[in-house]
Amino acid sequence: MRNGEFRTKTGWLAAAALCAMAVYAPMVAAACVPDATTACLIGGRYRVTSHWKNQYSNPPGQESTLNVTKRTDATAAFWLTDASTYEYLIRINTATDNHKAWISIPTFTDVEFFVTVEDLVGAGGLSKTYTNGTDPAHNKDLIYDPYFFDYP
Secondary structure (H helix, E strand, O other), X not given: OOOOOOOOHHHHHXXXXXXXXXXXXXXXXXXXXXXXXXXXXXXXXEEEEEXXXXXXXXXXXXXXEXXXXXXXOOEEEEEOOOOOXXXXXXXXXXXXXXXXXXXEEOEOOOOEEEEEEEEOOOOOOOEEEEEOOOOOOOOXXXXXXXXXXXXX
8 A cells, every 4th residue: 555545445435525525615714794784695605795985975976885785695785875765786696507606786876886795605705896887878787797706
């Protein structure tokens, strides 16, 4: 027997299973803690936060955090001052055919906002910030990203 080799098939299989668990077990970088401005979606794997720029403030461009209401494990709604008036929704779809989590953000506002989605489980702790921009002709468009975040 050479160094590191196992004598039996059973021993080899057990060692292979242990190695596979060590390599493929998800590593949680940080725990998602939901609060008034943080949504934890898909079992807490994705942390979603948002802020906006107030183009109507004096001086213009003052920033503030948006409030959030979690709707389901895959959806949340962000709002400014009235919990029944949403500025936008976010949905993370994991039932996909390309091994990615699809991010969909339908918007209902003309304020400039930024949505940060963080994958707390995936390799490298990926994070991406989405924005609706300042162009009035396009700031109510659907923001859609079916490629950035790996899943599972």
